[in-house]
Amino acid sequence: MAARPELARRVLLYWMDGMIAFIAVAFAFMLLGLVSGGTISAERALLAGALLLTQFALFPFILRAAYDDKPRPTVLLVISGLAMLASVALVPPGLGASTWEIVAGLWLAGLAISVPWRVSVAFGVALAAITVPVAVVVSGLPLAVALVGEGATLVVTPLATWLLVWLWRTIKEAHESQEAKSRLAVAEERLRFARDLHDLLGHSLSVISIKSELAAKLSAKNTGRAAGEMSQVRELAGVALAEVQAAVEGYRSLDLSLELATVRATLEAAGARCTVKAHIDDLTPAARTLLAWAVREGATNILKHSTATRCAITIDRGVLEMRNNGVKGPRRTTGSGLRGLSERLTAAGGTFSASVTDADSDSGEFLLRAAVPA
Incomplete structure (x- = not known):
């Protein structure tokens, strides 16, 4: 069903996987364009493509670690970060398309869903401090334009990714809360039924036990009184049985x-x-x-x-x-x-x-x- 948590998880993850695949294809065409235009060599483009492919291939694993509350994927983040830095060094921003901020924003998104937000902000500021001057120098963009373009990508991409993870965790917590309420309701009903049985039978069975013991003692001395006590035991047992039947019938009835x-x-x-x-x-x-x-x-x-x-x-x-x-x-x-x-x-x-x-x-x-x- 559409609202089941597992289906929601698959939809969110597959949507992100599709976005990564789209970005990877876009970068492949971008590198081909740079090679055909003579901007970079084929060898340089192949190396940059391999580095980008490494980063794109690792991102789904980083994403799933956050969705499944697994331990922080530190090794994957380090490898992805190194691949990002190396690819950007080979194809800096301004060479035909904005390379740095998209790749850096994607890596920063993986960081944002894996570490405390203060760490992500610190890395984001550091990346912006590097990318903005590089964009200005390489592409000749005005400082304000470069600041808005680079900064927006470094903010929007991690924020959108974090919001998707937050959405999944909210759905999961709501489902778990509903299950907990259901279990609590069952436990409360069992407790109520056990309490009702105790209240109904506790007194009756105690009296039956005492009177049965008294009748046993009197059976050898006063058979008439012993018979009277056993008659009362029989009546008490009948009353107790009727009360139990009424309780069970009420328990089994539904509105x-x-x-x-x-x-x-x-x-x-x-x-x-x-x-x-x-x-x-x-x-x-x-x-x-x-x-x-x-x-x-x-x-x-x-x-x-x-x-x-x-x-x-x-x-x-x-x-x-x-x-x-x-x-x-x-x-x-x-x-x-x-x-x-x-x-x-x-x-x-x-x-x-x-x-x-x-x-x-x-x-x-x-x-x-x-x-x-x-």
Whole structure:
């Protein structure tokens, strides 16, 4: 799905890789132009091209180290910096095209995403102090023009690269935060259920234990009283069992309106546009609970088994339909979750089906249909 962090990471990285490839091709044509015009020799152009290729080839590795929070690629930065300095010494700015600031800006971009910003600023100022005078001397540009051109490249390129890395880290942190919230919600629900069971059973089981022990002691001396104590134990056990059954039933019940809102937010957060049209006011509480389980299982199925970008949920007269795209070819529809849902609905007198509607398409649609007695 479009908003999944891994897909966002690939898009950002491949976009940067494409930009590097474009710059490399542009520099190749620039060097060919300088050679054909007699500005530099073929040998000099080949050496400069090899140095530039080294720098361009190392940049994707430097970029990925920043994206994946790996250790600082110090060796790669040093080699890239040396290649940059050597290539610029062979083809200084002013020889047909601006060489220095673009190459230096690219190296500075790798530095900006790998070291503290103060270090990057210091290197940027040092590079500007060198490049501006060289551009003025070699190309004869006015000082103001050279200062703006060289300085802008040395600022914009690192800043744009840093912003892309920042964007990726923000997306990653947001996803991790969402996962943490989900885990916390599950943990809180488990804690609540454990607390409820403790509150329900703690007192009852303590009394049952005491009365059972008392009945055992009285069984040899006073059988009538012992029988009375055991009768109370039986009653207490029945009450405790009823309380547990009520707690479990409440734990297993779902609110349909809340489930629809939660599923919609979850799918849209995962990158799938979700529309909901539900008429549920005339449904019985039992029917609402069954459809809530169907909605939850359907959403789980979408997240696990598709790359959906859209999902439509409709409920009318006790019939639920969930339709999503992004299904890759035919697939099994007999997973344990769907099978369990089918059994639950059938036992309640409803019907259930789940199938791919367009199995021959590379991004077919999947339809989950559940009907309950309204």
